[in-house]
Amino acid sequence: MAEQTQFEELARQLSAVGVVKREVGRALPPDCPAGSAAVLTLLRRHGDMRMSKLAELLAVDMSVTSRHVAHVAAHGWIERHPDPADKRSRILCLTPEGLDELAELNRRTTRLLAERLADWTDDEVAQLIRLMTRLRTSFGDCRSSPVRLPTPASEENTRTPAST
Amino acid sequence: MAEQTQFEELARQLSAVGVVKREVGRALPPDCPAGSAAVLTLLRRHGDMRMSKLAELLAVDMSVTSRHVAHVAAHGWIERHPDPADKRSRILCLTPEGLDELAELNRRTTRLLAERLADWTDDEVAQLIRLMTRLRTSFGDCRSSPVRLPTPASEENTRTPAST
DNA sequence: TATTGTTATACTCTATAACTATA
DNA sequence: TATAGTTATAGAGTATAACAATA
Numbered sequence: 350m351a352e353q354t355q356f357e358e359l360a361r362q363l364s365a366v367g368v369v370k371r372e373v374g375r376a377l378p379p380d381c382p383a384g385s386a387a388v389l390t391l392l393r394r395h396g397d398m399r400m401s402k403l404a405e406l407l408a409v410d411m412s413v414t415s416r417h418v419a420h421v422a423a424h425g426w427i428e429r430h431p432d433p434a435d436k437r438s439r440i441l442c443l444t445p446e447g448l449d450e451l452a453e454l455n456r457r458t459t460r461l462l463a464e465r466l467a468d469w470t471d472d473e474v475a476q477l478i479r480l481m482t483r484l485r486t487s488f489g490d491c492r493s494s495p496v497r498l499p500t501p502a503s504e505e506n507t508r509t510p511a512s513t
Numbered sequence: 514m515a516e517q518t519q520f521e522e523l524a525r526q527l528s529a530v531g532v533v534k535r536e537v538g539r540a541l542p543p544d545c546p547a548g549s550a551a552v553l554t555l556l557r558r559h560g561d562m563r564m565s566k567l568a569e570l571l572a573v574d575m576s577v578t579s580r581h582v583a584h585v586a587a588h589g590w591i592e593r594h595p596d597p598a599d600k601r602s603r604i605l606c607l608t609p610e611g612l613d614e615l616a617e618l619n620r621r622t623t624r625l626l627a628e629r630l631a632d633w634t635d636d637e638v639a640q641l642i643r644l645m646t647r648l649r650t651s652f653g654d655c656r657s658s659p660v661r662l663p664t665p666a667s668e669e670n671t672r673t674p675a676s677t
Numbered sequence: 678t679a680t681t682g683t684t685a686t687a688c689t690c691t692a693t694a695a696c697t698a699t700a
Numbered sequence: 701t702a703t704a705g706t707t708a709t710a711g712a713g714t715a716t717a718a719c720a721a722t723a
């Protein structure tokens with residue numbers, strides 16, 4: 350167990366990391382805010398899914414998820430198919446255009462981070478990733494669990510069907 | 514230099530850490546949102562200062578700083594004194610009530626983090642703090658530099674005058 | 678009756694621009 | 701003319717509550 354002073358310091362770090370988030374956000378395309386980017390990223394990582402599952406992965410209320418998804422769908426980056434097993438549900442699927450947008454997102458964020466973290470070693474970045482993942486796990490965020498990564502090579506929309 | 518895949522993953526971690534920030538935010542007193550908490554914390558850490566200096570430490574626009582400061586001042590947690598050296602400026606000073614509020618903030622955030630991070634070692638927390646600090650440094654955030662910590666024992670408002 | 682998803686409303690945080698007062 | 705700070709406005713993100721459709 351760590352000391353109290355450490356927890357105060359960690360709270361400050363959490364409060365202050367917003368400046369990095371904002372700068373990464375400013376690097377995104379103008380029509381793709383951070384919420385949309387998160388939707389696209391999670392859909393590629395976890396495959397097709399329902400709204401409720403996406404809300405769980407985003408760790409925000411489903412009403413928030415609904416708005417993000419509506420924005421992403423309006424741009425043609427995803428499609429909402431009816432769920433044959435439950436007519437209340439909608440299955441979210443990335444489109445080829447969504448994959449293109451995702452590639453552009455990754456280009457931009459990767460370029461920015463590579464520039465700013467040019468003097469970081471591979472191991473340091475890995476450690477930061479590991480500790481941030483663990484932090485989210487400790488706060489009960491299901492997104493921190495390992496997931497399958499679909500091969501981004503295929504531009505075809507061959508997502509697996511939603512599991513629930 | 515780290516690999517591209519790592520940067521994509523780091524971008525995801527930055528996007529996802531919001532869930533932790535939100536939960537810490539929910540632990541704050543209802544009349545003290547995160548922005549106010551940041552103002553109080555920085556004033557204690559760095560001592561009395563002008564608006565422009567606080568905006569730099571917060572790493573947000575001065576208009577944002579002005580609103581946070583107005584909220585904090587309305588609660589009596591700080592006072593805005595005229596700067597004899599420059600009539601345009603205002604020197605921000607923590608009040609005893611502000612120190613009390615700060616103590617309450619620290620109690621709450623510390624309790625939450627101690628609960629959630631109960632299985633973390635002292636060293637792990639220290640490493641996360643170190644890496645997050647370095648991350649902000651790499652993004653040019655001046656707040657990441659080491660600062661003097663005033664003795665929190667005294668409840669008297671004996672801040673040092675602003676340096677600029 | 679419970680669950681899935683959407684919409685309306687409100688609040689926080691942020692940035693840009695216009696403005697006042699002073700340097 | 702430039703700078704310190706405030707205020708108005710707009711936009712993104714979030715949560716709660718009310719709602720519709722379905723289970």
